[in-house]
Each structure stands twice: as structure tokens, then as C-alpha cells.
Amino acid sequence: MNMTQLPIIKDVYGFLGPDLMACVTGLLLILMFVPLNSAFLVWVERKVAGHIQLRPGPMEVGPHGILQSLIDAVKLMCKEMITPDLADKYLFWIAPCTVVIPAIVCFVVIPFSPIMQVRELNVGILLIFAFSSISGLSILMGGWASNNKYSLIGAVRAVAQSIAYEIPLLLSTMSVIIMSNSLKMSEIVAAQSPVWNFVWQPVAAIIFIICTTAETNRAPFDLVEAESELVSGFHTEYTGMRDALFFMAEYTAMFIGSSMAVVLFFGGWYGPFFSGIFWFVLKAYLLVFVTVWIRWTFPRLRFDQLMNFAWKVLIPISLLNLLVTAIVIKVL
Amino acid sequence: MLTIKTIDDININERLYQLNLGPQHPSTHGVLHFLLTLDGEVVVKAEMLIGYTHRGHEKMAENRIYEQFYPNTARMDYLSGMIFNTGYCETVEKLCGIEVPKRAQYVRVITSELNRVASHLLGIMDFVMGIGAYTPFLYGWDDREQILDLLETISGSRLTYNYSRFGGVRVDVDQAFCDGARRFVDRLRGRFKLYKDLITDNIIFIKRTIGVGVISKDVALDYGVTGPTLRGSGVKYDVRKNEPYSSYQDFKFEIPTKEEGDCMARYLVRMAEMEQSLNIIEQALDNLPEGPVRADVPRFITPPAGDCYHSFESARGAVGYYIVSDGTRIPYRIKVRAPSFSNLFVMNKILPGHFVADLVAIFGSIDVTVPEIDR
């Protein structure tokens, strides 16, 4: 039976029109998916960390502790939200609100499968890059408004870091865009149907993954939080649900970064035997696993080394990669 | 080009700011308070404020008999409690002229070296955790757990052992302990490759540690730095070798040194020292003599009037106990020379010009226990 024939759906459908209808349901799905996904990723992170460190991780709530992060979320919602006396009240309040905006908006253009995409935009990739930079702004706002020196250092580091890492990120994306000749997400995926871009662009793919790790402030680039130096960086003063929002944004950004890598380099929804959302989600979560795995293996870089690494290693290599790609495309 | 001005050059309100790192901070082991003056993220001036865990151990000693000071010794440096405990007993034995049986001396050497390995493991892994890698910490913890289990089988406790007694040790070691110690020696030797792969060779670790926090030979000697920190600066000084106490003259072992004096050198010295400790343990187990483990000493000891200084090597450096006796059962004065104190305050000299992130690395590589400083 066609879902659109149901009376209530039909009414709504008639009222909104097909395009808007898809948007509304898509957004509702996204709003449901974002918190659940981050709860799941927190659990995955704790579980992987546990087993890497030869301990079981959360075990008590639910089978193998799978409900642990939901219970934690309930706890965080019940907690008092403390605003420090000397903090800038409005900025302090706005920062966690704005940090979830990119987390939600970026999902709009991600093509999970040929039909599962909320909105097809001609410049989908640009939208994601534009919005994901907002998180840098909210981190700066949160860190500045906290009026805490640790938070301030963390926030300043975050801004410098995102400037440094956006460049190689865009450069490595550029080489893919040159190849597929489009900024449309679904077309980029469609261009990879026989062979994934990863085969042609391994260097760009690795640079892209490194840069998304840095963009989402994950270890070994987690200087913004840097527990052993800055207590917990920009969200030192945040409590309760506000802290949880920062957390949610971090894990969602991680998923978006992995999804982007899947779209750009790992063939999107294409996979052996059949193609569809299954392959996309599987690949995205595998990449999330890789970032988690990296986090629990390496020490943290120092701030100047982080900058050196971006400006002296990643940018030259990605520029070189872009040049070679352009020449090869032109010649062939 | 970043030029670091000294604190006198510019108005403090203009650009410098102060940051209280500690006393409650994830990486100031225990409760140490750094009062940093920062220019951006660069340390211009660092002050170490100590005393948050002052419990007055030295004063306590003046109000109790010699035996009652046992539990205090392990609580000064809780990470090498066995060494501190044994050292105190050796000092009093030296004061009273008690001859310790050879077997007891060997058992003390074995337990002290096991404790030293445990302390070094914790020190290294904590250093690595300060740099940001959490997983090696727990691998090291796993190894350390084996030592604690082993020491628990003979002393009954895992951290504050109270194992040495005047004239010997409390409980004789059994075959199970010796076998366990041998198994541990083999296990840890096999694990060194893991640490090499995961930490020593890691490019991020290398970049974070080489050339960071260089303590030159002269500075180290001026500040009275001892232990692995001094040996990392290229001075071949180890109390175990230079003034052998207990039975250390019986064993063959090297004093690992490095010339660089940076965090990496200190880390490598500790790693090499663990291997040497394993050698000592193996030799001691091979040549463990038979006999009693405790000399015939009175129930409550009464040293003759006089004073005595005894120095020994803990995991952090040369510890000194100075005991003044007035001929009664209660000591007149016990003074402890804690190595962490001098090792910590050399940071005053070397910190300016480093980043806050380096502070954590340097602090970790010097491996300080704060309760030992505060006593």
C-alpha cells in the first residue's frame, strides 16, 4: 500500500506538497537520529576504549551496557545547570545552542542512499563546510563566555586549529571535486560506481581523515579539551545538559566527518552484492571506529607541532596532490 | 618571531596573566599548585606552591617509639613504600649496630627492586598519560598489578607494605613468591617491545619529548637533583653503586645514563633502569641464601645516644634519613631528605620559555610524588 494513500498522511501531504513533506519527515528523522546516534557512539567509544585497554567497559545497564549512555543522558538532564557568576550570561547560554546547529543541518544534504537524502543541493559539499565551521564559533563563544582561563586557552586553540585544518581539508576535497566535476553529493557518489575514489586518491583520503579528526577536536588533536593540560578546555565551566550538548555535537560531527569521507572517497552507498543505505552506514561507522581507535592509541600533539603539521606537512602534500590530479585529469 | 620577555620588562597587567594550575588538576599528581605567569601559552615564570598534603610526619616521629614510625615511612612516598620502609629500618639498624642476616638483606633487595620497577612503571605511564596517551598507562598498570599481587603475597598489603622490620623482614619469602618473581621478570622483559612500539618509537611522543625540559648537568648538580632525573642529565650517580648499602655490592648492574637531559632522556633512563632492576632481582633470586630472615632484636628497640645518617636510592632519587637519638625509645629527631623536593624545584629554572603542555610533560618526566615533599 502506498503510504500517501492514508487519510491523515494524505491531508498533510496535500497541504504541504511532496517537497516540503519530505523535508519535514527528514528533519524529524534527523532530530531523532542525532541524539540516538551520539548516545550510541559514546557507548561504542567507551566499549572500544575498554577492550583496547583490556577491560570490558560499561557492563551494567542493559546487555553489555548498551543503555549506559541513555541513562547518562537522563542524569545530565536532571543536573543543575550552573552559570558562573562572572560569565557572560547570554553568550554562555547561546554557545551550546549554536553548537548543535551544524550537527543537524549537515545531515540534510548527506545522501545515505539514492532516495534517502532530505534535500539535494547543487552545492551540498559547500553547505557542509560552511556549517561545520560554526562549531568553531560556538567553541570560541563558550570558552570566552566562561571567563575561565583554561576555557579561554582552549577556545583560542580551537580557532587557530580550525583555521589551520580547514585548508588541507578543502584542498583534499578539491581533488575529488575535480575528478567528479560536481559539488553535488549524490553525483560525487554516483561517479564512484565502478571504482571508489580512494583508489585514485589515497593521499587525499588520508589527509581528509586526519583533518576531520582535527576539525572535530578528537585525539591526537584534542588540544581544545586536552584533559591533562586544560582540565577540559572550553567546556570546563559547563554542567548538565549544556555540557551534554557539546558532547552531542562532538560525536555528531564525528559521524558527519566519517559520512563525508564515505561520500567523497569510499563510494557512498555502493558496496558488493547490492547497494543501499546499509553499506553507507556500515562504512561510516567503520570510519568512526578508526577515529576512536586512533584516539586510544596516540599521545596528543603540542600546539605548535599541530600547527607545523598542518602548515608544513598537510598543506604542501595536499597542494601537490591537487596539482598532480589536475595535470593527470587534463592530460587524460 | 616570538621573543619572551622577562617579567621585569613589561607591565604585568598589560599582557601577562596568571594561571593557577592545581592544586586540583588532573595532572598534578597529588596536590601540587603551580602558580604560572603566562604570556599567551608560554610560561614566563613558574612558582611551585607545596604543602597541601603536609601531615607532619617528622614531628609525629618525635612523639612515638621507633617501631611506631613504620607506617609513616611508606606514607611519605606511597609509590615506593617498600624502599622507604626498608631504608628507615636500615638507618635504625646502622644506629644500633644490628647485623641483618644475609637472607633478609637479599629479600629486602628483591622487594625493593620490585617496588622500584612498580614505581617506574607508574611514573613512566603517568608521564605518557600527561602527554595524552591513555592506553599505555593501563598496559603499564597491568604490569604493575602483577608486582602488587606479588608483594601482597608476602607483605599482605598492596601499597603501604610495612614489610621490613628492625633486624630483618616480617615474613620469610616462600617458593611461590620466588617463582612468581621469576615469572614476572620474564613477563616484563617480554613487554618491553610493546612499550617500545607503542611509546618510544611513536613520532608524536618523540616530538613531544626530545629537546623539551633540558636540565643541563650543571643545573642538575646545583639544584641537588638525584635519581633518574640526574642520570638523565649525564651524571653517573646512584647511591646503590656509589655507597652500597644492604647487599647491593653483591650484584652486577649498570647505571644507565643519558647525556641529553631532556624528557626523552629521563624516560629512557627509567626504562633502562627497569631492565637493570630485573637483572638484580634475577641475581638475588639465584643466590638467595638460606637462614633466618630476622636478627634477634628486642621487642622495643632502644638505640644508644647519638646520630646517624643513612642514604639510599628510592625510585625518585637519593633519600636520606637522619636520626638523632637521645638514648630513649623515642627518637629525638628524624629528618628525611626527600628527593622529590630538589627534583621538583629544578622546574623553576627550566620551565620559563616552555608551553603549558610542556609543563605537564616535564612534570611527568621528573616523576614527583607530592606527599613525599610535603611529608
Add this chain to the structure above:
Amino acid sequence: MNTSYGFKEYVKDIFTGSKSLVIGMGVTLKRLFQPIVTVQYPRQKPIMTPHFRGHIEAILFDDNKSHHCVACGLCARTCPSHVIKVQGEKTKAGDKKYGKKYFIDFTKCSLCGLCVDVCPEKTLKFSNEYELAFFSRWDGVMDLMQRLEERK
């Protein structure tokens, strides 16, 4: 200090660095599939060694089906934290003293074991109990003689 950092070192750093990172990731991946080493404490209980030092406990001797405490008070005197209180009583015959009440305040005990060492009758030992958390300060005060009666 490190002046000779040229292009060659730069390239070498990138390659050896990447190699070391891959090796490190291999180490942790291997550990990911190894069995865990921790004990799930409330579900699994660790077994204590015979020498484990819990709080002190009076030994039940077979010869008189009781303890050998003579209430000499050496343990109380030697205790660094003044944890022990012993109260003795004369036997019916009046020639011997025995310990009637033996209180320890475990909350103050530092587990040094001096009382066990010093006991002339060797009637003290360490218990193997390690679950010694209390809800009240007074729960830490225990009468060893009463515990001995309960064990009989």
C-alpha cells in the same frame, strides 16, 4: 639547538613517523581482541592471599577452645594510632588474667601489623576480610572477643 633540520630529515620524519603510527595502531588493535584482564568485582570476588592484612582478629586455639589473650596491653601500647582497647578480667581461680573485651577502632587503623608482631601469646592474626566499608563511624568499632564467640 637542532639546527640541521633540512628537507631530507623532513621527508624521513614523515615516513618513519607514519610507520611508527601504524605500528602503534597495530599494537592496540591486537589488544582489542585479547581477553580482558580485569576482575568484575561485585560479580567476581578476588581471593586474598593467606598473608593479606585485613583488620586484626583473635585466633581460636584448639587447646582451650578460645583465645590466648592475657590482656597484657602490649598491643594497645605499641599501636601508633591508639586503636586498641583491651579489658582483662581475673579468672575464677584468681591466678590468671584473660582478655574479656578487645575493642579496635578500624576506622583509625593503619594496618601496620605491630600489634600482631608484638603479641607475646601470638593470639592475634589478620583477617582475610577486605570488604570493610561502613555506613557509620561506629560500625568500624568492633569487639574481637565477640567476633570470636560468633565464630565458635
